[in-house]
Amino acid sequence: MVRAMRWLRAHARMVAQLCFTALGNGYAAGFAQGKIYRGKGKFICMPGLNCYSCPGALGACPIGSLQAVLADRNHRFAFYVVGFLLIFGALLGRLVCGWLCPFGLVQDLLYRIPFVRKIKKLPGDRWLRYLKYGILAGFVVILPLMVLDIVGQGRPWFCQYICPSGTLFAGIPLIAANPPLQAALGWLFTWKAAILAVLVVLSVFVYRPFCRYLCPLGAIYGLFNPIALYRYEIDPSRCTACGRCQKACKLDIPVYRQPNSPECIRCGACREACPEGAIHSTLARKKARAQTKGSLDGRL
Amino acid sequence: MKRLRQHGAALAMLLLGVALLVIGALGGEAEIVFRKATHICMECIGLG
Numbered sequence: 001m002v003r004a005m006r007w008l009r010a011h012a013r014m015v016a017q018l019c020f021t022a023l024g025n026g027y028a029a030g031f032a033q034g035k036i037y038r039g040k041g042k043f044i045c046m047p048g049l050n051c052y053s054c055p056g057a058l059g060a061c062p063i064g065s066l067q068a069v070l071a072d073r074n075h076r077f078a079f080y081v082v083g084f085l086l087i088f089g090a091l092l093g094r095l096v097c098g099w100l101c102p103f104g105l106v107q108d109l110l111y112r113i114p115f116v117r118k119i120k121k122l123p124g125d126r127w128l129r130y131l132k133y134g135i136l137a138g139f140v141v142i143l144p145l146m147v148l149d150i151v152g153q154g155r156p157w158f159c160q161y162i163c164p165s166g167t168l169f170a171g172i173p174l175i176a177a178n179p180p181l182q183a184a185l186g187w188l189f190t191w192k193a194a195i196l197a198v199l200v201v202l203s204v205f206v207y208r209p210f211c212r213y214l215c216p217l218g219a220i221y222g223l224f225n226p227i228a229l230y231r232y233e234i235d236p237s238r239c240t241a242c243g244r245c246q247k248a249c250k251l252d253i254p255v256y257r258q259p260n261s262p263e264c265i266r267c268g269a270c271r272e273a274c275p276e277g278a279i280h281s282t283l284a285r286k287k288a289r290a291q292t293k294g295s296l297d298g299r300l
Numbered sequence: 301m302k303r304l305r306q307h308g309a310a311l312a313m314l315l316l317g318v319a320l321l322v323i324g325a326l327g328g329e330a331e332i333v334f335r336k337a338t339h340i341c342m343e344c345i346g347l348g
Contacts, residue, residue: 036338036339036340037338038338042333042334042337042338043330043333043334045333051341051344052336052337052338052341052344053340053341053344053345057337059337060333060334060336060337061337064336064337064341064344065333065336065337068332068333068336069329069332069333072332076327076329078324078329079320079321079323079324079327079329080320080321080323080324080325080327080329080330080333081324081329081333082317082320082324083317083318083319083320083321083322083323083324084317084321085317086313086314086316086317086320087314087317087318087321089313089317090310090311090313090314090317091310091314155343155348156341156343156344159341159343159344160343160344160348163344166341166344166345166346167345167346170340170341170344170345171344171345171346171347174340174345175345175347181345181347184347185346185347186347188346188347188348189345189346189347191346192346193346224310224313227309227310227313228310229307229310229311229314282306282307
């Protein structure tokens with residue numbers, strides 16, 4: 001029992017990712033029949049990048065939904081979807097990316113492939129990180145709003161030309177199960193499959209390339225990291241600025257200086273690596289304080 | 301009070317999020333999301 005609990009604690013994030021992906025995509029009949037779920041759950045936006053055309057998806061993708069509302073003929077501000085994004089962002093920030101996103105799970109699993117020399121970051125990483133904000137502004141907001149057909153309807157540009165999650169979780173299973181869709185394959189699918197292939201290969205060498213450089217949802221949640229209810233704090237009385245947190249961080253964040261960097265996905269590697277126990281979350285603060293008091297009492 | 305100061309911005313965002321969600325739902329945006337999410341999105345799967 002103790003061993004099981006220890007194992008669960010050590011693998012809590014992977015277990016949460018697997019459970020959330022399975023629960024959010026639990027419509028098994030969809031995979032068997034090559035159809036998608038059409039129930040009331042699709043009124044609700046999922047927190048992570050979870051394509052609503054995935055045969056198993058029980059909810060809606062927030063980025064797809066945002067584009068759908070913005071591209072609608074009536075051109076309204078997307079109050080409903082922005083409301084969901086504010087709620088998830090204010091509660092969790094990019095914890096969603098680290099713990100709840102299905103495409104994040106895929107990248108994590110690929111990075112676990114051994115016998116390959118891992119690269120901490122791509123050349124130009126500092127500038128490439130801003131690409132996701134450009135994609136958010138251009139492909140998710142401006143193009144769906146501005147480029148319209150003759151009836152005044154826009155298109156979901158990010159879903160159409162970039163999203164690898166849609167290709168992997170929706171495109172491949174639906175096309176495999178539907179011969180009529182196979183007949184309609186063209187250059188667009190080839191383009192999207194190529195993006196997916198590049199990201200799959202990159203994910204083996206670099207940790208989470210899509211989340212780091214391309215994901216518009218990560219760009220949104222990252223802005224909430226400094227204010228979210230769940231965030232990290234550094235205990236200045238304990239931190240020695242030894243830099244072990246940055247060494248342990250697969251995203252190369254100097255956590256001791258920037259505990260709430262917009263890039264941090266809250267994987268917790270820095271907290272485990274800190275020899276002084278100086279990094280804690282706002283939720284675990286009480287426990288950390290009690291431990292500090294205990295250790296001080298012990299020393300005294 | 302101290303806790304409110306620490307989490308004030310998050311709570312304000314949370315409340316704003318709930319308010320926007322309700323405004324959007326009343327304005328019919330939930331139906332747009334539902335309609336889009338319950339039909340196969342040809343753009344998403346690379347055919348549209």
